[in-house]
Amino acid sequence: MGKVLMKGNEVIAEAAVHAGCKYFFGYPITPQSELVAYMARRLPEVGGLFLQAESEIAAINMVYGAASTGVRVMTSSSSPGFSLKQEGISYLVGAELPAVICNIVRGGPGLGNIQPAQSDYFQVTKGGGHGDYNIPVLAPASLQEIVELTQDAFDIADRYRTPVILMGDGMLGQMMEPVEFMDRLEQQKMEKPWATTGTRGDGGPKIVTSLELDAEGLEKRNWSLQQKFARIKQNEVRYETYQTDDAEIVMVAFGTVARITMNAINRARQNGVKVGLIRPISLWPFPEKPFIETRERIKAYISVEMSAGQMVEDVRLAVNGHAPVDFFGRTGGVVPTQEEIYEKIISVAGGGVSV
Numbered sequence: 001m002g003k004v005l006m007k008g009n010e011v012i013a014e015a016a017v018h019a020g021c022k023y024f025f026g027y028p029i030t031p032q033s034e035l036v037a038y039m040a041r042r043l044p045e046v047g048g049l050f051l052q053a054e055s056e057i058a059a060i061n062m063v064y065g066a067a068s069t070g071v072r073v074m075t076s077s078s079s080p081g082f083s084l085k086q087e088g089i090s091y092l093v094g095a096e097l098p099a100v101i102c103n104i105v106r107g108g109p110g111l112g113n114i115q116p117a118q119s120d121y122f123q124v125t126k127g128g129g130h131g132d133y134n135i136p137v138l139a140p141a142s143l144q145e146i147v148e149l150t151q152d153a154f155d156i157a158d159r160y161r162t163p164v165i166l167m168g169d170g171m172l173g174q175m176m177e178p179v180e181f182m183d184r185l186e187q188q189k190m191e192k193p194w195a196t197t198g199t200r201g202d203g204g205p206k207i208v209t210s211l212e213l214d215a216e217g218l219e220k221r222n223w224s225l226q227q228k229f230a231r232i233k234q235n236e237v238r239y240e241t242y243q244t245d246d247a248e249i250v251m252v253a254f255g256t257v258a259r260i261t262m263n264a265i266n267r268a269r270q271n272g273v274k275v276g277l278i279r280p281i282s283l284w285p286f287p288e289k290p291f292i293e294t295r296e297r298i299k300a301y302i303s304v305e306m307s308a309g310q311m312v313e314d315v316r317l318a319v320n321g322h323a324p325v326d327f328f329g330r331t332g333g334v335v336p337t338q339e340e341i342y343e344k345i346i347s348v349a350g351g352g353v354s355v
Contacts, residue, residue: 022048060088070195090129094210098157107333115333116170239287247276
């Protein structure tokens with residue numbers, strides 16, 4: 001196909017098609033409406049089905065129905081709409097159904113605004129619905145990485161029979177970059193003997209449900225889910241490090257904020273400050289390994305976020321008291337600038353460098 005220039009929201013949709021997604025149920029909400037519109041045009045071209053539901057609640061329950069048949073299915077929304085999907089997401093986890101759910105985050109709380117934010121971090125990483133559960137969360141920082149992680153999301157969903165969240169901010173959804181797509185046909189052939197496609201008289205009925213009225217039976221199911229979450233934590237951690245080998249200060253950032261932070265790091269390096277970056281790509285499971293490997297020699301960590309401070313809690317848990325953990329954030333849809341992050345680095349480094 002070669003490289004093409006596309007908008008982030010449309011890249012997610014096209015990457016899903018290349019991953020074998022044939023079914024999409026959604027509802028338009030800024031700043032991800034282009035994703036819905038693209039799927040409306042694209043899926044009929046590949047023999048798929050697009051349906052604009054009457055609400056986000058309806059859309060996530062349509063995903064539940066399609067996922068129970070074993071097809072690759074997707075929905076997307078932005079923060080207020082994503083909140084409405086929480087009950088259905090919990091149902092998907094409880095019924096062990098694979099699906100991909102995209103959240104292009106905007107400023108909140110409430111309706112907030114349509115500007116980019118990362119303030120849904122707690123909601124996606126701590127389980128936004130009811131019950132004891134976690135969901136794999138992937139956070140791309142570029143449009144080419146969107147291609148790769150969207151396809152990874154479908155593979156992870158099928159591998160573990162779980163919903164997977166792809167999380168970006170409004171800036172990532174609206175920016176344009178050149179990207180290249182590749183099919184992953186071999187991953188689309190995964191056997192799904194649990195799928196409710198009919199038994200054709202061979203064996204008993206196939207039942208997909210999250211309902212278990214017997215307390216001991218539900219506890220057994222919960223412990224089985226916890227074992228699955230442990231396998232995901234063992235196998236699906238993703239992160240990137242930058243200039244950490246000799247760093248004395250380590251920045252921590254994800255998504256587009258990591259790109260801005262990297263520019264601030266380069267400037268600080270030019271002025272003699274030894275600073276590096278840990279970029280979590282999987283927000284859950286959170287990458288503890290790079291912190292364990294560096295925390296004995298690092299003077300300080302700085303979590304940079306488009307929120308009032310959410311990921312910083314996971315950073316502090318990973319550092320486990322071995323070094324100070326500082327925070328810099330902008331909220332309400334305000335994007336931190338390279339200059340602001342640079343000044344924060346210099347402040348933590350102890351000054352003495354021209355800003």
